[in-house]
Amino acid sequence: MIASNKAWTAARERKATRDLGQAARHPTDGFDMAYFGDARYIGWGGGVPVVVEGMVVGAVAVSGPPEAEDMVLASTGGHGHFGNFIFPLIMPILGAGAMQ
Numbered sequence: 001m002i003a004s005n006k007a008w009t010a011a012r013e014r015k016a017t018r019d020l021g022q023a024a025r026h027p028t029d030g031f032d033m034a035y036f037g038d039a040r041y042i043g044w045g046g047g048v049p050v051v052v053e054g055m056v057v058g059a060v061a062v063s064g065p066p067e068a069e070d071m072v073l074a075s076t077g078g079h080g081h082f083g084n085f086i087f088p089l090i091m092p093i094l095g096a097g098a099m100q
Helices: 002-013 017-024 067-079
Strands: 047-052 055-062
Touching: 002 017, 002 047, 002 055, 017 047, 047 067, 055 067
Parallel strands: none
Antiparallel strands: 047 055
């Protein structure tokens, strides 16, 4: 569920979930994501949008390992080359083994 929410947030906001989370926690300009009106918004690292020709076409998200690993794995999936596949809106990856 967390990976799905990360992917949804990254696609919806067109930015990495970590960036959104950092902005929300900013000491002076921070905000409560609850005001977005949807419980799926999440600010933990590990969700990245997939951009093709300047347009967000989906997102890749990872949850399970530590957050730093989630971010590396998601970034690899979001910027990697996987043939001619177009990623769906939500593509949760449960760990490195899921990509083998």
